[in-house]
Amino acid sequence: MDELNVIAKITFGGVLHVRTAEEKKGYKGPLFYAHPGDLVISKIRVAQGSLCVVPDRLDHLAVSAEYPVYNVDPAKVSAEFIRMVIRTDAFKHRVGRLRSGNTTKARVRPSEFESLTIPLPDVSEQKTLLDGYYTALNDAEVLETEAAKIAQASQRIFEDELGIASPPPLPNRPVFIARFKDVERWSHEGVLRAITQSGHSIAKWPVMALDSLVDDLENGWSPKCLDHPASPNNWGVLKVGAVSYGYYDEMENKELPPKLKPLPHYEVKEGDVIISRANVTRYVGACAYVEKTRPKLMLSDKLFRVIFKEDSLLDGRFLAAVMKLPTVREQIETQLTGTSPTMKNISKPSLLSLRFPVPDIATQRDLIVKLNQGRQEAEIKNMKAIELRRVAWAKFESALFETTE
Structure with a gap:
């Protein structure tokens, strides 16, 4: 049993999952071999798309009686051709018609599945x-x-x-000593770069802190919202995902309940620069410039909007770009707080202290x-x-x- 891959399920998308070692220990019942290239279906969920061709990597797969196995005759059809055909919309439609009633677990007899037909060119045409x-x-x-x-x-x-050139490769130094005051980033790389003086090159332009270039960072409001995006005529509150990938995505919002009054002051406008203050590590400090947005979307309290000075020395699109620089990301990640790996935070003072070249x-x-x-x-x-x-x-x-x- 230990060397066998025992089937756990086949998703509706046709992805085969196997049981963990712990799950296999508790399994009781007969098992049957399925080999790479075999077609396997789920009696209960085949009409929803729970079927697949066994991938080559699973050469020791065992299935229960709930998963009929069909050997593919290579003289008539290639396993890869079958794998492709069962993904087509036309075939899915034919399989879907096997389902009767409204239940999602309508059992399909193997004979019903076997009655289905598919176009079958000769093997050479399949290959073409x-x-x-x-x-x-x-x-x-x-x-x-x-x-x-x-x-x-x-x-x-x-x-x-x-x-800002990329720093040179680190030397192979398994043991090293540094003073706390000499190190900005306490990590293996940060310490080693400090003592070998192999960090990033000196910028061509004046290096300035964000707080000297902007008036403020303001965050918004996070009321209890509905679990769906706001319809075009209703108010919504942006989620952190609205900026996580470095661009603004207005669809990442939740609708404000009708019983709550919106706060128009927090409405996002074109030209805004938005920074995430909370998320998993790689997305804290994610920043996006709002090129275009629908109306009636508000900031949440996990998002900051940059308030620029009049006659600002800082362009909004430029700020959004420099926030992605490796040197700036290093500064952000050294100032994160929070014990949960799935929710880190950065404070307003920490963001305002970020330094970068400013042409x-x-x-x-x-x-x-x-x-x-x-x-x-x-x-x-x-x-x-x-x-x-x-x-x-x-x-x-x-x-x-x-x-x-």
Whole structure:
């Protein structure tokens, strides 16, 4: 039993999960072998999409009697072709019709499943269809690799223009000693860089603290909200996810209950810069510039809005970009508080103490234009990759099924 992978479930998306070692100990009942390339279905949930082809990595899989196993005849059909066919909308529709009643656990007899038909080209044509699909996927992957390189290059140019070069590799020093007052970041890397003086290079521009460049950071209000996004005409409160990925996502909100009056002062406006003050470590201090937003969305108390000075020396888009710099992220992560790994915090004074290079306002805007040009070029390639995948899948499905019924 120890060497067997025992099936736990097949999700509605066709992903096979196996039992943990502890779960296997408590299992009683007969088991049957399933081999890589076999088709396995769930009697109870096959109509919802609980079926899959056993992946190659599971060469010692055992299933219960609730999971009928079908051996695929390689002379007639490839396992990969079956794996693709059962993902098509047309096949899912046919399987879904096996369900009777409203229950999500309508048992399907194997004979009913076996009565289903699929288009079956000869093996050579199956290979041609699969090759065409995977060629498109490879082309999409090439585009995404190119996009990543362009985005990385534009970010590197931005950092170089600010004079922030990546630090050199650390020496192999298993033992080292440092004085507390000499170290800004207490970690293996932080201490070693301090004593070897191999940190980031000195910036080309004056390094200034955020509190010298802005008037304030204000956070909002977090009432008990409904568990869904606000409809267009209703008020909502932004969640921390609205800025977690470095861009503003207005859909990350919860609707304000009708019994509560909104506080229009906290409404988010175009041109705002929003910073997260609480989240998991990598998302604390996440920052986004609000290019566009629907009305009637308010800040929560886990989000700060930057209040800029009149005639500010700091461009909002530039601030959103520098908040992602490695040197700034290091400062943020050394000042986090909270014992829970899933909810860290940073205080307003800590955010206001962040230091970074500040060129003149015209240079800031020029750097952002260049940075955005690279990002837009990368985004175009990523969108082309998405479209390649979509078209490839549609082409594969339409070659087999004229309609999705």
